[in-house]
Amino acid sequence: MTKRPVLQMSGNNILKGTIRVSGSKNASLPILAATLLNRCENTLENVPNLLDITEMCSIMQHLGAKVYHLNDRLHVQTSDITVNEIPASLARTIRGSILFLGPLLARFGYVKLPFPGGCAIGTRPIDQHLKGLRALGADVSLDGGVIEAKALTGLRPGEVRFDVPTVTGTANILMAAASLEGTTFIFNAAREPEIVDLVTVLIKMGALVKGAGTSSIKVCGTSSLKPASHRIMADRIECGTYMVAGALAGQPLTIVGGIVTHQTILQKKLEELGATIFVDGNTIMVYRATNPRAITIETASFPGIPTDMQAQLMTLLATVPGISTITENIFENRFEHVLELNRMGAQIRVHGRKAVIIGVPTLIGTTVRASDLRAGAALVLAGLCANGYTMIEDISLIDRGYESIEDKFADVGASIWREGLGSKAGLPRFQE
Ligand SMILES: CC(=O)N[C@H]1[C@@H](OP(=O)(O)OP(=O)(O)OC[C@H]2O[C@@H](n3ccc(=O)[nH]c3=O)[C@H](O)[C@@H]2O)O[C@H](CO)[C@@H](O)[C@@H]1O
Numbered sequence: 001m002t003k004r005p006v007l008q009m010s011g012n013n014i015l016k017g018t019i020r021v022s023g024s025k026n027a028s029l030p031i032l033a034a035t036l037l038n039r040c041e042n043t044l045e046n047v048p049n050l051l052d053i054t055e056m057c058s059i060m061q062h063l064g065a066k067v068y069h070l071n072d073r074l075h076v077q078t079s080d081i082t083v084n085e086i087p088a089s090l091a092r093t094i095r096g097s098i099l100f101l102g103p104l105l106a107r108f109g110y111v112k113l114p115f116p117g118g119c120a121i122g123t124r125p126i127d128q129h130l131k132g133l134r135a136l137g138a139d140v141s142l143d144g145g146v147i148e149a150k151a152l153t154g155l156r157p158g159e160v161r162f163d164v165p166t167v168t169g170t171a172n173i174l175m176a177a178a179s180l181e182g183t184t185f186i187f188n189a190a191r192e193p194e195i196v197d198l199v200t201v202l203i204k205m206g207a208l209v210k211g212a213g214t215s216s217i218k219v220c221g222t223s224s225l226k227p228a229s230h231r232i233m234a235d236r237i238e239c240g241t242y243m244v245a246g247a248l249a250g251q252p253l254t255i256v257g258g259i260v261t262h263q264t265i266l267q268k269k270l271e272e273l274g275a276t277i278f279v280d281g282n283t284i285m286v287y288r289a290t291n292p293r294a295i296t297i298e299t300a301s302f303p304g305i306p307t308d309m310q311a312q313l314m315t316l317l318a319t320v321p322g323i324s325t326i327t328e329n330i331f332e333n334r335f336e337h338v339l340e341l342n343r344m345g346a347q348i349r350v351h352g353r354k355a356v357i358i359g360v361p362t363l364i365g366t367t368v369r370a371s372d373l374r375a376g377a378a379l380v381l382a383g384l385c386a387n388g389y390t391m392i393e394d395i396s397l398i399d400r401g402y403e404s405i406e407d408k409f410a411d412v413g414a415s416i417w418r419e420g421l422g423s424k425a426g427l428p429r430f431q432e
């Protein structure tokens with residue numbers, strides 16, 4: 001009988017040594033989708049070996065792209081894309097599948113795509129993506145969870161004004177606009193670093209883009225985009241997760257390969273809590289908070305505390321004396337990890353969007369379940385510091401976004417291992 005893999009760890013770990021941050025999942029996904037625009041061979045470095053990337057590449061291959069590794073680079077050849085529909089079986093595996101909407105519509109004037117998958121953390125509407133594409137001349141309909149968009153005479157540049165800043169929505173409009181002759185304006189755009197990384201690639205392809213990283217972006221597109229070669233930025237959520245691990249158990253934990261300027265607010269919060277952090281260039285050294293203080297956290301879009309760090313921070317606050325609070329402002333249903341942390345002895349109550357955390361002396365190891373990617377990461381952090389043995393089930397959710405998490409923590413002294421069939425994240429490398 002197949003035994004699904006689990007992560008196991010013995011508790012009270014001290015983390016000492018150097019841990020390296022991989023390439024960003026949420027930057028790789030739109031950049032992979034953007035390669036559909038130029039009908040060329042593109043070369044990407046630092047693409048992380050993650051389940052979400054494997055799924056994204058499978059969709060690219062379904063569409064007709066050739067995707068293969070050569071000397072640690074991912075080559076993506078998009079000359080022969082013939083398909084402009086994605087079946088539900090592929091689209092529902094990842095949130096990133098929504099990122100094909102803009103590029104396929106721009107390339108073919110038609111796309112049919114079921115609602116995307118991804119972390120179950122709220123309703124995750126896509127009305128802003130559709131509003132943006134309509135502003136560029138698309139005729140969009142929704143039928144039984146399937147999106148169909150047409151622009152039979154082609155999309156046209158225009159003005160897109162988002163009601164809420166959406167990361168993947170901004171990426172979709174940027175990609176479509178980059179391939180349209182003329183100027184498109186995007187207002188209330190997302191300012192996340194992953195948008196800046198995507199824009200860097202679109203500029204390499206030949207689009208002129210101003211304002212990435214601010215809420216107003218101007219795109220002068222071209223219908224003859226060139227091939228691009230790009231090194232994906234470091235994963236700021238993985239980096240943040242290790243910073244929290246350092247604040248929990250670092251003696252010290254040294255994090256390399258991240259981008260310090262992406263962590264300004266997180267660093268301030270960890271220091272407010274009592275962790276000691278030294279920064280030298282992009283090396284971040286984090287010492288455990290020995291006399292931690294309760295703090296208040298609110299998630300926000302960049303440069304605020306990311307919603308993707310909320311669960312990990314909750315683990316950190318679970319054993320801080322006093323009463324801390326976390327308000328989740330981005331997604332309305334992102335507290336599933338509370339049940340599992342409470343199972344480990346935490347005292348957390350949820351009141352709508354606010355979690356009230358009464359610090360307990362220690363967490364206690366037990367069997368828990370990852371309900372989504374970051375909830376899974378939060379449980380890894382909890383298990384590393386708890387008293388006794390912890391087992392985490394449903395770890396494929398963790399493999400969506402953390403490359404070799406158990407190897408990385410084991411290399412800095414943690415007692416953590418994976419068991420069960422398909423034990424190593426088991427991600428197929430695309431053929432050389
Ligand atoms: C693949 C990827 O990059 N995923 C990230 C991306 O998700 P994703 O792009 O799905 O998240 P959005 O930025 O779109 O969501 C931000 C907010 O806007 C709302 N909204 C969004 C779109 C829309 O059409 N209508 C609408 O109301 C959402 O409900 C949410 O409240 O940004 C999130 C917020 O930083 C991160 O947690 C995810 O890790």
Ligand SMILES: C=C(OP(=O)(O)O)C(=O)O
Nearest residue numbers: 095096118119308373374
């Ligand atoms: C929510 C996340 O991912 P996705 O948007 O791909 O579900 C995440 O990375 O934390």
